Amino acid sequence: MDHGLGTGIRVRSVSKSYGGKRVLDDVSFDIPAGTVTGLLGPNGSGKSTAMRSMLGLTIADAGSTTFDGVPYRDLAQPGRTVGALLDPGAHHPGRSVRDTLASAAILAGVPLERARELTGTLGLATAERRRFGALSLGMKQRVALALALLGRPRHLILDEPMNGLDIETADWLRETLVHHAHTTGGSVLVSTHLLQELQTFADRIVVLSEGAIRYSGDVNELTSGRNATVVAVDPDLMRRALTSRGIPFTTDADGSRFAVGVDPRSLSQICIADAIVIDELAEDRESISDLYRRLTRGQYHVEGDVLDLR
CATH class of the missing domain: 3.40.50.300 (P-loop containing nucleotide triphosphate hydrolases)
Incomplete structure (x- = not known):
């Protein structure tokens, strides 16, 4: 082989x-x-x-x-x-x-x-x-x-x-x-x-919720570093810009709010370069448990290290 x-x-x-x-x-x-x-x-x-x-x-x-x-x-x-x-x-x-x-x-x-x-x-x-x-x-x-x-x-x-x-x-x-x-x-x-x-x-994690990808990236990027939260007027344009650069991100249920694995300054530069109009940009830090609660809209309850599927 x-x-x-x-x-x-x-x-x-x-x-x-x-x-x-x-x-x-x-x-x-x-x-x-x-x-x-x-x-x-x-x-x-x-x-x-x-x-x-x-x-x-x-x-x-x-x-x-x-x-x-x-x-x-x-x-x-x-x-x-x-x-x-x-x-x-x-x-x-x-x-x-x-x-x-x-x-x-x-x-x-x-x-x-x-x-x-x-x-x-x-x-x-x-x-x-x-x-x-x-x-x-x-x-x-x-x-x-x-x-x-x-x-x-x-x-x-x-x-x-x-x-x-x-x-x-x-x-x-x-x-x-x-x-x-x-x-x-x-x-x-x-x-x-x-x-x-x-x-x-695991080296990487992919999260699926309601048939859509909510997160795809390295395990360590889930909780490390400064991340940015952004609300995009055109979510599809934002998604393409992040995917093409290999930047990990998650979205909320309606897909307009992104939690992105880069700091706010770096994200703002991407938005300027790709002419992406945004409504909100802020720094965000969250635990891995918080991340899973948000990504799956409360479809399961996190207790300890086990996901209790409802």
Whole structure:
């Protein structure tokens, strides 16, 4: 496998509606090569739809996702390029753990020794003869993780991968994800609801609320430095100006008020350069908990390091 840095995963202008209801609204974000990115948002925010659309399991109405510049459908060896965990229970209930992993290995062109290696690493050795449908949630999660990691993929898309894992296995997984991203140049996307945990191993955070991106940027930028709050007369113009410069920002529910990851003076210079008319400009400091409360309009209550989804 080529371990050189690629472009990573890029999601561009993805929209999706069901029955006239917009589930994803012009969603764009990056998972740069060599980074772990956390995807956060309350129930119904569009996280699962976004992850499924990235893999072509849900067909978006508009937009695209590429892996090092290539759409998933055009990958020569998808199982060796992208590993995914979306639904740990979505496997044949009557098939044994051993046969489940062996079948996946054969389809992906992976040596059976790799399946045996993951069986031991993830504590599945004592359960390999058991039917998948008879496993506990935690054991199903381990099998799903083994399947995602089977082909030693460059990129990983994992939906709540820590669910049901014991402390030791969860620690191993966090260390594995960080090591993989930082040493091989892979891109890792992890959805989770554990704020403080995410801060310990993620490089970047993407926040989805009501189908729209509310924040996309480095974890450290959430609470560090002086930030600016601005109300733009033309929110779309402001959004384009910030995105083109790679400046992280969040918006409120109606999209007109921006919290921007630069100081007010720098932001005012951007507005002058791009002829952006503003109604208000001020300095802003907020905690990470305050940020999440604001971004999701109170759809969940933050208590300690756990997001209590309502």
